[in-house]
Amino acid sequence: MPQRFAIGFDPETVNAMMAAFDKACDALRLAKTHDGATEFLAKAVVEQAKTGERDPDKLCAMTLRALNGGG
Numbered sequence: 918m919p920q921r922f923a924i925g926f927d928p929e930t931v932n933a934m935m936a937a938f939d940k941a942c943d944a945l946r947l948a949k950t951h952d953g954a955t956e957f958l959a960k961a962v963v964e965q966a967k968t969g970e971r972d973p974d975k976l977c978a979m980t981l982r983a984l985n986g987g988g
Contacts, residue, residue, distance in 0.1 A: 922963045930971055937976035938962045944981060958984070 923931040941958055942949050949955060958980070965979040 922959045926966065930966060933971045933973045933976060934962050934966050936973035937965075937980060940973060940977040941980050944977070 923934060926934065938959055939949065941947075941962065942955065945958070947954055947958065961980045961984055962976060965976050965983060968979070970976050970979060
């Protein structure tokens with residue numbers, strides 16, 4: 918997860934977001950590179966983290982649902 922998306926979050930939350938990002942990349946079969954798709958995914962993880970969720974598995978699931986139009 919690009920570190921610039923983690924600004925304003927505590928280290929524990931950043932670690933959870935990074936784990937969720939990695940899981941989401943794996944689920945979507947995205948290479949963890951700096952391209953438009955992974956930038957969009959990272960922003961989606963951040964949006965889900967803003968809800969207060971800190972469990973990486975739940976953050977990943979929430980992110981994938983949001984990307985699929987499930988909010």
